Amino acid sequence: MMIATFRNWALDDSPSSRRQAAWGNWYRIWLNLRGNPLGMIGLTIILIFIGIAIFAPLLATHNPASQDLANRLAAPTALHWFGTDELGRDIYSRLLYGGRVTLGMVIAVVVLVAPVGLAIGCIAGYFGGIVDTILMRITDIFLAFPRLVLALAFVAALQPGVESAILAIALTAWPPYARMARAETLTVRGSDFIAAYRLTGGSSWRIIFRHIMPLCVPTLIVRVTLDMSSIIITAASLGFLGMGAQPPSPEWGAMIATAKRFIFEQWWVAAIPGIAIFMVSLAFNFLGDALRDVLDPKAA
Template identity: 60%
Template sequence: MNLDNSNLADTKQPLRDWLLSDAPASPRQAFWGLWYRRARRFARNPLSMAGLLVLVVLLLVALLAPWIATHDPLAQVLGDRLQPIGSAGHWLGTDQLGRDIFSRVVYGSRLTLVIAMLVLVIVVPIGLLIGVVAGYFGGWVDTVLMRVTDIALAFPKIVLALAFAAAMGPGVVNAVIAISITAWPAYARLARAETLKVVESDYIHAARLQGASHARILWRYITPLCMSSVIVRATLDMAGIILTVAGLGFLGLGAQPPSPEWGFMVASGRNVLVDAWWVATVPGIAILIVSLAFNLLGDGLRDVFDPRHAD
C-alpha cells in the first residue's frame, strides 16, 4: 500500500496555519497559537536548547538513579580506596572510603534537585503574594512590606543563609529554610513591579465596577500576568540556589554524611586534591554543568516571554 506524503503534509499545514493565525477565532486557538510561537522562538536558540537537554537528562538520571548507578552510593569498600577514573568497575573512580563516585553523583542529583525545588516551592508563593499585595494596595501596606523586603535585601544572600543555617543547625530541612529566608525578596520586588504596570489598567477598573472582590482581582487578573517574569526569574535563580546548597554542604551545614550531596563531596575531596583530584573535581563539574544549564534555559525563557521580541 502506497502512502501519499503530500496528503500528510497537507494535514500538517492547516494545523500550522491555525496556530499562526493573526485573527484567532477562539480563546483556545489564541492560547495554543501563543505557546506555539513561544516554542518556535525557544527552539531557534541552540544554547537554550542545550541547557534544556542537559536538564532533561539530569531529571531522568535523578528518576532512574537506582537503575543507572553501578554501586550502592553509601557502600564503603576500603580495599578500593582512591581508585582512579576508568578503573575496573568504577567509571569515575572512588573516594577515601572506597565509595563509587559515579553512583554518588547520580544519587546526589536527586538530593540537589529536591532541595532546589523545595526552596522554589516556598519562596515563589511568598514573594509573589507580598509583591502583588504591596503593588495592588499601595499606601502604608506597600511601605511596610517593601521596607521589610529592603531589610532582607540589604544582607548578602549567602552570608544570611550561612547565619541562619548555623543558628538552626546542619541538615537538609534547615538548609531549605535558611535559603528560603534569603531568596523571597527578589520575587516580591519583581511581582510588585509587574503589578504596578497593570493595576491601573482599564480591565482592572472594569472588574472593580462589576463588583469583583480584591481577592478575585489579585488572583484572577493580576497574578497570572506576573507569572511569566516569575518563571524566568525562578529558572535563573535555580543556578544560584544550587550553588548555595553546595556551599552549605561544603561547609557542613547542609546534607550530612554519608548523604551523596555534591557540595559535601567536594569538601571531602579537598584533602586529597593533589593525589586524587577526581574526588572533588567530578562533583564540582556536575555543579558547574547543572548551574550553567539553568542559566542557559533561563536566558532562553527570558527571550521567549519578552513581548518586544517578534517571531
C-alpha cells in the same frame, strides 16, 4: 500527521476557545525557544540531569553508601567510571544519587519561594500606601544580607540538614521575586481593564490573584530560571560547609567538602561533583537567557 494537525490547530489565527489560544501561545513560545541554540543546549543538559536523578537506581553501578576501603581513592576505571572517594565509594553512583538531593532541594526552594514572592509583590504593588511600605521594608531587610550568610544563620538557628537548608534558602530567596512582582503590578494596576473589572464589583483580592498575578508569571519564570544557578550554588555551599545534607548523604557540595584534602593528588574526587554543579548552573543560565528573549514583551 498528528504533529501537523496539532501545529495547524495551535497556530490558528482565530482560536475558537481559550484552551486553543493557550496551547497556541505555549507552542509559539516553544518554537521561539527551539530557535535559540544556547537555550536548547541548556534545556537538554537540565533534562539529562533530571533524568539521571529520577532513574538513579537503574543507572547506578554500585550502592552509593557501600564502602570498600581496600579500593579507596581509586582512579577512574571500567569498574568505577569516575573513580572512588576516600571511603572507597563509587563516585559515579554517588553523583547520580546526589543529583536527587541537590536538584530536589532546588525544586523545593522554588516551589516555596516563587508563589510567596509573587503574592507579596503583587499585594504591595496593588494596595500601595502603608501596606507597600511595610512589605517592602521587610523585603529590604532580607536584601541587606548576603544570601549565603543569612542562610547559614537560619540553619545554625535550626539544625544542619536538608530540610533546614531548604527552609533557610527559601527564607533568603524570596525578596527578588517580590521586588519584580511589585514593579510589574505598578505598571498594570492603573490599566483600563483593571478599572473596568473594579467597576463591575470585583474585589481587590480577586483582581490580584486572577488578573494581576497571571500577568507577572512570564517575568517570574524568567527570573526563577536565571536564579536557579545561584540557588544550586547556595545549596551546594551549605553542604560544603556542613550545614546542608549530612553524611553519608551523597550531596554534591558535601562530596566536594570531603574531597578537598585530595584535590591535588586525586583530583577526580572533587572535580566530578564540581563539574556537575558547574554544568547545571551554566545550563540554567543558558535557558534563562533564552526564556528572557522569548517571554519578555519589551524585547524587540
